[in-house]
Amino acid sequence: MGWKSKHKISPKDNRFKTSDVTDTRGNEFEEFCLKIKLLMGIFEKDWERPSPIQEAAIPIALSGKDILARAKNGTGKTGAYCIPVLEQIDPSKDYIQALIMVPTRELALQTSQICIELAKHLDIRVMVTTGGTILKDDILRLYQKVQLIIATPGRILDLMDKRVADMSHCKILVLDEADKLLSLDFQGMLDHVILKLPKDPQILLFSATFPLTVKNFMEKHLREPYEINLMEELTLKGVTQYYAFVQERQKVHCLNTLFSKLQINQSIIFCNSTQRVELLAKKITELGYCCYYIHAKMAQAHRNRVFHDFRQGLCRNLVCSDLFTRGIDVQAVNVVINFDFPRMAETYLHRIGRSGRFGHLGIAINLITYEDRFDLHRIEKELGTEIKPIPKVIDPALYVANVAVNSGESSNNDLNNSCIEEGNVSK
Numbered sequence: 001m002g003w004k005s006k007h008k009i010s011p012k013d014n015r016f017k018t019s020d021v022t023d024t025r026g027n028e029f030e031e032f033c034l035k036i037k038l039l040m041g042i043f044e045k046d047w048e049r050p051s052p053i054q055e056a057a058i059p060i061a062l063s064g065k066d067i068l069a070r071a072k073n074g075t076g077k078t079g080a081y082c083i084p085v086l087e088q089i090d091p092s093k094d095y096i097q098a099l100i101m102v103p104t105r106e107l108a109l110q111t112s113q114i115c116i117e118l119a120k121h122l123d124i125r126v127m128v129t130t131g132g133t134i135l136k137d138d139i140l141r142l143y144q145k146v147q148l149i150i151a152t153p154g155r156i157l158d159l160m161d162k163r164v165a166d167m168s169h170c171k172i173l174v175l176d177e178a179d180k181l182l183s184l185d186f187q188g189m190l191d192h193v194i195l196k197l198p199k200d201p202q203i204l205l206f207s208a209t210f211p212l213t214v215k216n217f218m219e220k221h222l223r224e225p226y227e228i229n230l231m232e233e234l235t236l237k238g239v240t241q242y243y244a245f246v247q248e249r250q251k252v253h254c255l256n257t258l259f260s261k262l263q264i265n266q267s268i269i270f271c272n273s274t275q276r277v278e279l280l281a282k283k284i285t286e287l288g289y290c291c292y293y294i295h296a297k298m299a300q301a302h303r304n305r306v307f308h309d310f311r312q313g314l315c316r317n318l319v320c321s322d323l324f325t326r327g328i329d330v331q332a333v334n335v336v337i338n339f340d341f342p343r344m345a346e347t348y349l350h351r352i353g354r355s356g357r358f359g360h361l362g363i364a365i366n367l368i369t370y371e372d373r374f375d376l377h378r379i380e381k382e383l384g385t386e387i388k389p390i391p392k393v394i395d396p397a398l399y400v401a402n403v404a405v406n407s408g409e410s411s412n413n414d415l416n417n418s419c420i421e422e423g424n425v426s427k
Contacts, residue, residue: 024055037122095168098147129149156193205225270319270337
């Protein structure tokens with residue numbers, strides 16, 4: 001591959017990876033017969049080999065078949081659909097050829113950035129459009145050459161209904177986080193979108209969970225879809241889960257202890273309401289720690305700046321609502337803390353999936369009150385997972401890259417004295 005010699009190779013990532021991303025058949029991206037210019041973009045993103053979901057989905061998508069793919073968060077789903085979509089776009093044709101729909105604005109921005117980087121050497125124009133931005137700007141951009149759109153449902157429907165986004169030649173529709181897109185939050189929107197597309201488009205559905213709504217949509221719109229299920233277990237193998245039994249008034253003190261004792265690269269802390277997000281962020285700042293916060297009621301420009309700066313590593317801790325549970329990939333995050341325990345197993349699954357991205361290691365710590373105890377049992381049962389009592393010492397090897405430490409050696413990680421009432425809860 002002579003073209004590879006022209007590009008600077010990044011240092012090899014020698015961090016441990018779990019079988020979620022390493023248990024492959026050993027294929028290379030070159031074996032999928034992709035365009036050289038697309039392979040160059042993949043190579044420059046340091047994607048060494050396809051992950052299991054990419055290995056399974058890319059050749060099927062390239063064949064033109066519909067796909068129903070179920071894979072864990074953080075195992076390479078975005079690449080599994082972006083690569084075949086870009087491969088099938090004809091750069092010589094100046095109309096919209098593919099539409100990728102996602103449920104949140106942050107995920108749209110992240111996905112568009114990945115597409116732009118992969119298409120770096122292709123003459124393909126990628127556009128992202130979401131709510132919260134100026135509609136006129138999107139309209140002006142659509143008068144230029146656009147071949148791939150990444151969008152949230154409300155905004156793309158608005159552009160379609162105004163007859164600005166011409167989807168008459170759009171032959172590929174991707175639904176990422178399909179379970180969310182088919183929830184009550186976006187009721188009926190996808191049916192409306194499909195009515196605007198040519199007859200029998202190729203539809204690719206990707207998600208970690210598939211409720212009944214997905215099954216109904218599949219039966220209505222997909223043509224003999226190829227089904228991929230890489231979900232023998234629901235939670236990521238690299239994420240170790242703990243709970244700390246505390247009273248509500250002890251939570252901030254417990255969080256302070258975790259910050260001081262854990263080796264945090266970056267952390268995401270989840271609250272159950274936007275009001276609690278802002279209050280907690282203020283408390284963390286008062287404790288002397290760098291902290292950002294993000295939630296759905298913030299101005300979009302502010303959300304974009306927070307999201308960008310956190311991904312760039314400008315701040316160690318981010319407090320957020322469930323806005324940030326869907327597909328957001330910040331590989332530096334090695335600790336997720338549920339300051340407020342979620343009520344739904346699906347929400348819990350997506351939250352802890354922000355840690356341990358792409359086979360790397362991470363921990364999830366849940367602050368559990370007396371009222372949360374039944375939700376803890378139920379979520380464990382529904383996900384088929386175990387959430388353990390937090391130990392006196394958390395072995396750094398469980399969540400810190402390139403560390404192999406005997407758990408008994410480090411006394412400064414003793415968490416039991418400060419915020420944990422181990423043994424006071426019967427699981």
